[in-house]
Amino acid sequence: xxxxxxxxxxxxxxxxxxxxxxxxxxxxxxxxxxxxxxxxxxxxxxxxxxxxxxxxxxxxxxxxxxxxxxxxxxxxxxxxxxxxxxxxxxxxxxxxxxxxxxxxxxxxxxxxxxxxxxxxxxxxxxxxxxxxxxxxxxxxxxxxxxxxxxxxxxxxxxxxxxxxxxxxx
Amino acid sequence: xxxxxxxxxxxxxxxxxxxxxxxxxxxxxxxxxxxxxxxxxxxxxxxxxxxxxxxxxxxxxxxxxxxxxxxxxxxxxxxxxxxxxxxxxxxxxxxxxxxxxxxxxxxxxxxxxxxxxxxxxxxxxxxxxxxxxxxxxxxxxxxxxxxxxxxxxxxxxxxxxxxxxxxxxxxxxxx
Numbered sequence: 001x002x003x004x005x006x007x008x009x010x011x012x013x014x015x016x017x018x019x020x021x022x023x024x025x026x027x028x029x030x031x032x033x034x035x036x037x038x039x040x041x042x043x044x045x046x047x048x049x050x051x052x053x054x055x056x057x058x059x060x061x062x063x064x065x066x067x068x069x070x071x072x073x074x075x076x077x078x079x080x081x082x083x084x085x086x087x088x089x090x091x092x093x094x095x096x097x098x099x100x101x102x103x104x105x106x107x108x109x110x111x112x113x114x115x116x117x118x119x120x121x122x123x124x125x126x127x128x129x130x131x132x133x134x135x136x137x138x139x140x141x142x143x144x145x146x147x148x149x150x151x152x153x154x155x156x157x158x159x160x161x162x163x164x165x166x167x168x169x
Numbered sequence: 170x171x172x173x174x175x176x177x178x179x180x181x182x183x184x185x186x187x188x189x190x191x192x193x194x195x196x197x198x199x200x201x202x203x204x205x206x207x208x209x210x211x212x213x214x215x216x217x218x219x220x221x222x223x224x225x226x227x228x229x230x231x232x233x234x235x236x237x238x239x240x241x242x243x244x245x246x247x248x249x250x251x252x253x254x255x256x257x258x259x260x261x262x263x264x265x266x267x268x269x270x271x272x273x274x275x276x277x278x279x280x281x282x283x284x285x286x287x288x289x290x291x292x293x294x295x296x297x298x299x300x301x302x303x304x305x306x307x308x309x310x311x312x313x314x315x316x317x318x319x320x321x322x323x324x325x326x327x328x329x330x331x332x333x334x335x336x337x338x339x340x341x342x343x344x
Contacts (some may be wrong), residue, residue, distance in 0.1 A: 089178060089295040091199045091280050093213050094220070094231060098271065116269045129195055130296065134217060149219045151196060 010106070032115050076120045079105050084130060106135050114139045114169045122162055125155050133158070140169065175294065176301035178314030182300070185307035191299035192289065196220060202293040203262055203283040204239055212239075233266055236278040237321060240264075245323035252322060253305050257335055259324040263290070263305035267317030280308060280316035286334040 083101040086153075090096050118139060125132045129151065136158060137143050144161035145154035176183050186276065187321075200212035213221040214229035226242070228235045237247070240262055253263060265280040282292035282305050292308060293299050302308065309319050 085174070086297070088297050091295055092231070092278070092314075093211070093217070094215065095270075131195065143244075145218075147219075151218075151220060154218065 010042070070110070072116055073120060076117065077124075080124055084128065091132075096131060097134050102135065106138050114167065118162055118166070118169070122159055129155065138167075171300065172298070174299075176295065179294075179308060179310075180308040181310065181315075184295065185302050185304055187300050187302040187307060190301050191293075193296065193298045195296040197258040197293060198295065199293040200236065200239065202291070202299065203281045204243060209239065216229060222289050231278070233234045233264075233276050233320065236281065237264055237323065239332050240281075240323050244325040246325065247321045248324055250322070251319055253284075253319070255284065256324070257339075258327055260284060260286075260327050260331065260334070261322055263319050264317065264321045265305075265309060265316035266320035267311070270317075276320060286331060289337040325334060 013114060041136035077102050081101055083096075083105070085099065087096040087099050096102065118136065119135060121132050121139075124130070132147065142161070142165070146155040148157055171182060171187055171189055179187075194208065196211060197208050198211050198213075200211050201207050204212065209220070211221045212223060214223050214227075214231050216223055223229055224239055224242070227238050241247070245262060248261075253261065259281070262281055262283040264278065265282075266276040268274075268276050268280050270277050270279070276277065280292070282290050282302075284290050284305075285301070289301050289303055290305050291299060291301050305319055308316050311317060
């Protein structure tokens, strides 16, 4: 049983790298200065994570400039795969959203890079349908699919909406 | 045959003779499956999409009691013993829970499976496939992706047509 508690073993950097352990797994994730770690994700299950400790480090962002779009895609795909494998058998979406990897995707990787991350999420959504809608809502602060009655319809609406709105991000 | 990732995540399933009974679907979860046999809705206490629903009158606080209440409202009674054996006149469900998975010192709901009229059990594994397994214990544990412990067994009297189904399986088992 994986324990859904995020433990920061190293220092979380405002820009540079985030190191944290999750159960037996150790994450070592680098990002650019534009991919700032923020903890102000407005989600109603955040309360469950109040014990998480994520501190900006004093280190400089040596790795920052080395991250480009291709690397961002690799990081995203790695995190998405990790999240899907780790949580695919979870019975509740709340538990899946609360997984540290999903939180990293929303808070750290995506929040400051909506324009780069949303297309990656939409492509992932089409190739491997999953509950990415909450991440899309948080990142874009929009919910064009709120009236959709079916999953596939919601995917199509999000793709169409992004084509029209992407220049606003 | 089970997919490899499930054999890895739930190592007891293969020994339990588990088999796949449906394709993976993100449209419904174990609660929807065991409570209503629907494949159209995902039961989530705080729904965020139209295909996610939560029964009226059940608290949406994600507490373990709320998940048990769903089944109590459908006529199930809590058993004092964790007796997972087949009782001809009763249909059973197994509620799984794990302690402290959200960082709070309390039991949290993780899964539900229910007993078929043949005596086997059926489970929808998250957004993955449905499986049929011989005992509910094969999904319990804490080695891989298992759902923790069988926290509570609930049972209700079978409806007449359910008894007929059980008679059928009883006769079939003799041949």
